[in-house]
Amino acid sequence: MKIHEYQGKELFRNAGVPVPDGYPAFSVAEAIDAFKKLRKQTVVVKAQIHAGGRGKGGGIKIANSREEVQVYADNILGMDLITSQTGPEGKCVQRLLIEEASYIAREMYAGIVLDRSNSKFVFMVSTEGGVEIEKVAAETPEKIVKEWIEPNENLKTNQARKLAFALELTGTQVKHAVKTFLSLWKVFKEYDCSLIEINPLVVTKTDEVIALDAKINFDDNALFRHPDIQEMRDLSEEE
Incomplete structure (x- = not known):
């Protein structure tokens, strides 16, 4: 059985493994709420699917404002994300992780x-x-x-x-x-x-x-x- 990145990070966090602060989002509105809760100027909008290579497929975006979070969340949610691990049909993105950016x-x-x-x-x-x-x-x-x-x-x-x-x-x-x-x-x-x-x-x-x-x-x-x-x-x- 596999789980999503945001779920894995919650297990990590509880065990003392350092991870960036972040919140899952199942809608554009929840993505915006997550951005507000993080109180960070720069966040990362990350598609949550059981496959790697999400960045190359367009499923990970850096956002520097509420407006950018809204645009990226709207674009990524519902998209068929194609990566090297999904096959040509891709996987439909139904949830996101909104996370503080790391330097x-x-x-x-x-x-x-x-x-x-x-x-x-x-x-x-x-x-x-x-x-x-x-x-x-x-x-x-x-x-x-x-x-x-x-x-x-x-x-x-x-x-x-x-x-x-x-x-x-x-x-x-x-x-x-x-x-x-x-x-x-x-x-x-x-x-x-x-x-x-x-x-x-x-x-x-x-x-x-x-x-x-x-x-x-x-x-x-x-x-x-x-x-x-x-x-x-x-x-x-x-x-």
Whole structure:
């Protein structure tokens, strides 16, 4: 089972993973209300579908005023958004995330998945954020650094530090990244996830480490333990 970015970010936020402030919107009026609540001059209007590549498809826009939020929300809601992951028919956008803009210094990648070949979990990071990780794996696999985690163990602090240093982070960035990685692992284990990806994970111009995206898949066989997660299911995305 998959959930939307805004739902994933709510799980992240509750676990202590830094994410930008934002609100979901199901209509143009709700998008404008979200802009007002954020009290920020610049926001990002983001289409919410179960697919990547939304920016290239025209599903992510930066807005600098209430009027721009209205125009972008009106254009994106109801559009058939075509990305590299949707197929030629695209997916109809029925909800948005209105989010404060982040001032990015660097883009990176972080992800957790089950490595079925050796029955261990693997926490992966890469300095190549904003690029499809499959492309990085195919063209420059040396830029993906991995730490394996035994099924009955947790991500250790020294492993999180290794991952932070692999991203060439320094100073307070390392401290922030370690905390973020440990919190991500908490989400992964607590909710029986099968995959977590943040692409991009960013360093801001004030040295914060923030999850700018949130992709979470869950183990269908464990959903009975998580009725709160089942309530997040968007059946229209599974048709």
